[in-house]
Amino acid sequence: MQPSRTLAAMRLSLELARRGTRGANPLVGAVIIDPDGTILATGYHRGAGTPHAEADALNRLGSIDPVAARAATMLVTLEPCNHTGRTGPCSRAIIDAGIGNVIFAVADGGAVAGGGAETLRAAGVNVEQGLLEDQAAELNHRWFAARAAGRPFTTLHLAQTLDGRIAAKDGTSQWITSPRSLLHAHEVRARVGAIVVGTGTVMADDPRLNARDEHGEPFASQPRRIVMGQRDIPGDAALKADGNWEQVRTRDPHEVLARIASRDIGHVLIEGGASVATAFLAADLVDEIFLYQAPIFLGSGRGSVGELGIDTLASARHFRLDAVDGDAVRILGPDTLTHLEPMPTGTGTP
Numbered sequence: 001m002q003p004s005r006t007l008a009a010m011r012l013s014l015e016l017a018r019r020g021t022r023g024a025n026p027l028v029g030a031v032i033i034d035p036d037g038t039i040l041a042t043g044y045h046r047g048a049g050t051p052h053a054e055a056d057a058l059n060r061l062g063s064i065d066p067v068a069a070r071a072a073t074m075l076v077t078l079e080p081c082n083h084t085g086r087t088g089p090c091s092r093a094i095i096d097a098g099i100g101n102v103i104f105a106v107a108d109g110g111a112v113a114g115g116g117a118e119t120l121r122a123a124g125v126n127v128e129q130g131l132l133e134d135q136a137a138e139l140n141h142r143w144f145a146a147r148a149a150g151r152p153f154t155t156l157h158l159a160q161t162l163d164g165r166i167a168a169k170d171g172t173s174q175w176i177t178s179p180r181s182l183l184h185a186h187e188v189r190a191r192v193g194a195i196v197v198g199t200g201t202v203m204a205d206d207p208r209l210n211a212r213d214e215h216g217e218p219f220a221s222q223p224r225r226i227v228m229g230q231r232d233i234p235g236d237a238a239l240k241a242d243g244n245w246e247q248v249r250t251r252d253p254h255e256v257l258a259r260i261a262s263r264d265i266g267h268v269l270i271e272g273g274a275s276v277a278t279a280f281l282a283a284d285l286v287d288e289i290f291l292y293q294a295p296i297f298l299g300s301g302r303g304s305v306g307e308l309g310i311d312t313l314a315s316a317r318h319f320r321l322d323a324v325d326g327d328a329v330r331i332l333g334p335d336t337l338t339h340l341e342p343m344p345t346g347t348g349t350p
């Protein structure tokens with residue numbers, strides 16, 4: 001097979017991977033081509049609990065004669081998994097489909113999911129690794145870092161004014177952002193396994209912290225509500241409504257993430273307020289940000305982020321636009337939504 005064909009197909013796999021959502025699972029794309037480079041099927045992973053990219057592509061491929069399958073090549077951005085999670089092992093699905101060749105970009109390396117390449121080789125599949133490896137590793141750089149640290153992937157929610165305020169001087173904050181922004185924020189709530197707020201937000205807002213649709217009806221999937229901080233919260237706090245909540249009596253974000261990981265939750269939304277957002281940012285524990293910005297000024301009030309221990313511009317923390325799951329910058333009614341991720345380590349300033 002001409003290298004330009006496999007390269008083009010792997011580029012497409014990377015593009016497809018970006019259609020997924022960040023979270024408990026990595027972004028993965030897959031393309032199946034014939035020996036001429038003609039695309040037979042494509043797939044990508046849409047998020048935890050949905051089919052993996054390889055399975056998605058194989059489903060779309062449908063039935064194919066064994067000779068054609070043997071001659072076909074699957075290009076996938078991550079090593080096919082080897083374990084049965086919420087879906088079956090991809091290595092087995094590829095073998096069962098009779099695909100003769102697999103090229104993957106980056107090794108999985110995880111104790112649980114890794115080892116797919118060996119299983120494929122043992123079954124007689126030709127396996128190559130390393131095509132566009134750097135790009136594939138960078139696509140999921142924070143996911144790999146989170147997994148290496150044994151902590152959940154984190155998404156930070158910031159809903160602020162043009163001058164970076166999340167509440168007015170008198171503590172009022174509902175609502176800064178528009179219904180369109182709120183709906184997006186609730187869709188993100190529905191996507192995560194847990195949502196973290198500080199005791200300050202519970203005292204100020206008595207939030208419900210469930211995930212609701214545009215009619216105010218709860219989504220099928222609801223996050224566990226986690227309160228961080230040392231003070232007691234009121235016995236009748238709204239977030240206690242269904243018992244799916246807990247308080248972690250600490251100000252240390254690492255401890256909070258360890259507790260959440262112990263519950264087997266792989267994706268957490270940090271909803272605030274300012275002290276909590278600051279603590280996660282200062283500890284470099286924010287893997288992506290959804291920044292909702294309303295076209296209003298307050299001039300005073302609670303800033304969205306506090307002291308990060310940065311004294312000079314050269315030490316600024318850099319994020320970059322993240323065009324995953326849609327455009328990096330979106331218009332939501334009167335607001336803008338900016339999707340951001342930390343710059344990869346070692347790449348310097350943009």
Ligand SMILES: NC(=O)C1=CN([C@@H]2O[C@H](COP(=O)(O)OP(=O)(O)OC[C@H]3O[C@@H](n4cnc5c(N)ncnc54)[C@H](OP(=O)(O)O)[C@@H]3O)[C@@H](O)[C@H]2O)C=CC1
Pocket residue numbers: 157158159160165166167171172173176197198199200201202204205228229230231232250251252253271272273274275276277279302
């Ligand atoms: N626009 C928006 O998106 C949002 C706005 N808000 C607004 O923000 C305001 C609340 O902000 P804020 O008071 O900062 O609230 P937080 O929710 O961040 O809670 C602060 C409290 O949490 C505890 N805490 C836990 N971890 C830490 C830590 N690492 N560092 C310091 N304190 C910690 C402390 O209380 P303890 O003594 O108990 O340990 C602290 O007083 C409200 O007005 C709310 O409406 C809140 C969320 C989102």
Ligand SMILES: Nc1c(N[C@@H]2O[C@H](COP(=O)(O)O)[C@@H](O)[C@H]2O)[nH]c(=O)[nH]c1=O
Pocket residue numbers: 159173174175176177181182185197201205206207208209210271272292
């Ligand atoms: N004010 C503000 C937000 N505030 C967040 O929403 C919480 C209230 O949640 P609930 O009780 O479930 O509706 C509140 O405590 C805070 O965490 N969010 C936004 O997207 N935009 C806003 O303007």
